[in-house]
Amino acid sequence: MCNCELCKQNKADNKGSHIIPNFLIQSSFAENGKEGRGNELIFPISIISDFRFGRTVLPERIHQAIGRELSDEDIEKNVKTPIPYVKDYFLCTNCEKRLGVIEKLYADAISKANAIDNYIETPISPHLSHLFWLSVIWRISVTNFGFKFQDNTIEEDIRNILNNTLSLKIDDIPNSGIYIARLKKYGYYLTKFEEDDVIKGLYAPPTKRQQTSFYPFLINNYAFIFTYQNINDYNIDKNEIHCFGVEDYLNRSRINKGDSKEFFNCLDKETFIQILKYQSVDHASHMEEDLGVILSDYFEIQCPKEFVHEVFMTYIAPIGKRSTPSKNAELVLQTLNQHRLWSIIKTTYEKWVKEYDNAFLGNISLE
Ligand SMILES: [Zn+2]
Structure with a gap:
């Protein structure tokens, strides 16, 4: 272990x-x-x-x-x-509990937050909400859950802060000192969407295209936009942020730097639907490229472009050739079936081995 x-x-x-x-x-x-x-x-x-x-x-x-x-x-x-x-076996029981303590505190606080105009402040000390969100992005990166910091000193720095501050008792978490001082290196925007029984969010980590000095995540009905390079409002070029249109609403928001109560804006259901559609269209229009990145990540081997292209074309074949992003979105929704995609990958790969004698996956078996 x-x-x-x-x-x-x-x-x-x-x-x-x-x-x-x-x-x-x-x-x-x-x-x-x-x-x-x-x-x-x-x-x-x-x-x-x-x-x-x-x-x-x-x-x-x-x-x-x-x-x-x-x-x-x-x-x-x-x-x-x-x-x-x-995920199993990446934390010890004690650390899982330490993370649980800050999560519970944050969950209670955000559920009690009251709106002031369209803004909401989370009613806990800013260092606690900051630690909470750092713990989320750290877990995503350390487990490579669709996102990993390319610069691994960032992941290690955040780990070091969390490990030296989180505790089984909230009162034991320091509110000043060298580790808390380091929180100000990291900033984030937070947006919460109104939801209902039908409109559901999803987890969408930033694609390679979306990664600038900002890293936008959709996490169910939250948009969390993280940065470690650009933490002052007056320096920020909003054009750099690509979060499916959430960026258009950030002029009324404020970046959280850990120096005052966490601030987030709320957007309504209609805006949420728009953002989800935008995500779907954007994703569909880059699906072939995304497929290549994901397959290569999955097999931990660079898959030939031609292979990805063949898989992609076979996948969308029943609908016809892709044309516009909205057509792509439609066909992705119509053919949405992971099982089918997987069987296409297998068949295409078997063909590559047999006909082209190109067994680029080596010893990896497709089960
Ligand atoms: Zn541990």
Whole structure:
């Protein structure tokens, strides 16, 4: 067993650690307020991000989302697929508890936050909300959950801050000192969308194209836009931020630098739907490119461009040639099926081995 990624001392003995805290994402799983396994529901916008996390498209309400029923096989596979936001053995029990303490505090605080005009302040000390969000982005990066800091000194710096501040008791978390002083190197914008029973968010980490000096994440009904280079409002060029249109609303927001209470803006359901559609179209128009990046990440081997192209063309063949981004979005929604994508990858690869004698995956077997 490896050592815990946070303290680097204890054995990583904890099972089922949440990469993304449950309270942030549970409404995207729960139907009619029910929680727990078996009730997970995700608005199925992105087959690629589903595929990336080894998750299949989820059955309920699928008809209204994609216009067809799921097969029995799809449903059976969904039941067997664990919640993808959870990972075993990367934290020790103690660190899992330390993360849980700050999560609970933050979850309570954000649920009690009151609107002041269209803005909301989270009613806890700013260093605590800052530590909470740093703990989220650190977990995403350390588990490579669709995103990893290219500069690994950032991940290590954040780990070091978290490890030296988080505690089993909130009162034991320092509110000043060398580690807290380092929080100001990191900044973020936060936006929360109004949701309801039908409109569900998803987890969309920043694509390579979206990564500038800002890293925008959609996490269910939150947009979290992180930076470690640009932490003063007056320096920020909003044109640099590409968060599916959320950036258009940031002029009325303020970047959180850990020096005053966390500030976030709220956007309504209609805006949320627009943002989700924008995400879907943007994603679809770059699907082939994304597929290449994801397959190469998945197999940890550079897949030939021609291979990716062949898989992509086979995948979209039933709908016809791709033309416009909106046509692409439509066909992605119509053909959304991870199982089918996987079987195309296998067939195409078998062809590559047999016909082109190009077994570029080496010893990796496609199961
Ligand atoms: Zn630990």
